Amino acid sequence: MKYIEPVKSAVLFLLVMLSVVLTFIIWTYTPDYKFIEQTEGKEILIDAQKNEEDVIRPYKAIYRAEDEFTGTVSNSAMKDIMNAFKGWNILDLVRINNKVSPDYVNELIRANNRMTVFFTGEIPFSAFNSIFQFADKELPETTFNRMIIDWSQYNNKELQIFFVSSNNESLLRSHVSLANANQFVSDIIEPSKQYGVFKEIERDGYTSLYVVNDKIESVKYTYYIFDLPLESFKHVLFTDPNIVQSNIESATSEKYTDGMSLMTVDTRLKSLNYVYPAAESSERIEPSKLLNSSFEFINEHGGFTGDYRYVSTSTSKNQLDYQLYLQGFPVYSDQATTRMTTVWGDNRIFRYKRPYFSLDMDIPSEKEIKELPSGTEIVEKIHTLNNIVLSDIDEIVVGYHLTKVENKSLFNLEPRWFVIRNGSWILLTPDMLGGVKNGLE
Known part of the structure; x- marks a missing residue:
């Protein structure tokens, strides 16, 4: 019994010292941060950014x-x-x-x-x-x-x-x-x-x-197309991609939503349409700010996935449009979307509609020289039409008419004459022009 008190004292001393040592270790501990995993989000670029x-x-x-x-x-x-x-x-x-x-x-x-x-x-x-x-x-x-x-x-x-x-x-x-x-x-x-x-x-x-005034020689192309990853657009457009739910609506339509915004995909036209309803605004934005906001929004995620040109503004709707071009000519189609549209809202994008494909590469063996009538010949033919009045026309242009190659991931791009009226394109078909020769037959 006479050793109990000394033993207690010894144990208490050891516990006090252990506490002091542990406290010292905690105070002086420096973690090795180089092993901590970085969790910052990565910037997503769908394509190269542009000026x-x-x-x-x-x-x-x-x-x-x-x-x-x-x-x-x-x-x-x-x-x-x-x-x-x-x-x-x-x-x-x-x-x-x-x-x-x-x-x-x-x-x-x-x-x-x-x-x-x-x-x-x-x-x-x-x-x-x-x-x-x-x-x-x-x-x-x-x-x-x-x-x-x-x-x-x-x-x-x-x-x-x-x-x-x-x-x-x-x-x-x-x-x-x-x-x-x-x-x-x-x-x-x-x-x-x-x-x-x-x-x-x-x-x-x-x-x-x-x-x-003279006839035009141009080239018909056949292009492989490349589908841009919808997953990338989901990460770009939605605040938290992890909570986005997708739903197949039909054979040609799929929807993505996070409860606040909606992205609808049309597989027939190869287009997506994103809308954030809470940002809708009727306040008119100045043209300079509108163009700058639209360009920066698209460019931040590398959204100019081809030769897209700014082509129109509707200040009453805060809307800007960019048209796909090839070899300096506009590309029009009723089989695929070839235009990007942005509608700016309350300090952010309200609507964003665009193609989700890009022209990958042309097939050299499929190139074909096409001769088109002169512009003066086209004007003479327009004078004979009942549904197009020359005074209503904004412009008469040569462009590419894009059509799908059936059952293949290919597009044909054929040079044709178009009328631009109220910002919309009208293909001048052989039937409309009474069988004009030299490429429009």
């Missing part, structure tokens, strides 16, 4: 010299023109007409030593901030879809530009100081002498149309 000037590009340029029009729709020529614009010093930007008449616009274009660059959609001036050097820091919140460039004073290293808006009927004028005017003439103006002749189609009370 804004890749999707804002003209589709046609015409030149007036010695009382004759020449012009081009060449993809490489459009790139050269946009490259030539880079670094231009815009010395002033003056509004000279808030309701310019079509006849006055026609006269501006018709004057000698002028070139006119045509854009499909209305372009906010801020979209050219990375291309032009504007002297005015505060740009007008307005748009243009034609640039008329007067090069008659290029020897003085100066150009005059008229910015025309078809939608707003506005006209602004500016002057450009060129560091190397001779290079601009040699790179942009001189090649126009080798371009094909264009014909002005005058329309009483409307701006003129400008069509190629």
Whole structure:
């Protein structure tokens, strides 16, 4: 019994020391963070990101010299023109007409030593901030879809530009100081002498149309197509992809939802339509902000999965459209979706409709040269039609008509003439044109 007290004291001492040691270890412990697994989400890119000037590009340029029009729709020529614009010093930007008449616009274009660059959609001036050097820091919140460039004073290293808006009927004028005017003439103006002749189609009370005067040779392609992974779009569009549920509605329709938003997939048209109802807004957004928000939304996830061009804006709906192009020509189809549409809502995307396929590669052995009638021949035929009035037409263009190859992952893309009316395309079929030869039979 006499050893019990010393034993208790010894045990108590050991426990106190153990407590001290453990406390010291806890206080001085540093975890080895290099073994902690990183849980940050990864950025999803469906395709490569692009610059804004890749999707804002003209589709046609015409030149007036010695009382004759020449012009081009060449993809490489459009790139050269946009490259030539880079670094231009815009010395002033003056509004000279808030309701310019079509006849006055026609006269501006018709004057000698002028070139006119045509854009499909209305372009906010801020979209050219990375291309032009504007002297005015505060740009007008307005748009243009034609640039008329007067090069008659290029020897003085100066150009005059008229910015025309078809939608707003506005006209602004500016002057450009060129560091190397001779290079601009040699790179942009001189090649126009080798371009094909264009014909002005005058329309009483409307701006003129400008069509190629000679027959056109183009190439019919057959392309393999590649389906973009719907799983990637699910991760891009939904806040928490893990709670998204899918449901097959029919043989051609599938739906994805997280209870707040909905993505509908149409396998026949190879399109998806995403909507977030809570973001719906009737507040009108300024064109510059609308274009910037739409472009950044798509570009952040690499959504420009082909040569998509900005083609139209509906400011009343906060809607922007981008059209698929191939070799510089628009691609239209009633068998597959070839247009991307964004509707901007309350500080975020409200609706996003787009194709979920891309043109993978063409089959060289399937290429075929097609000869199309001249633009003037097409205009003559349109005059005979009952369902198309020339004054209602926005543009007459050559584009690619996309059709599916039955039971194969292939698309045919055939060059055809189209009429653009109220932003919609109309295929000019042989029946409509009375059996026009040279490729439309």
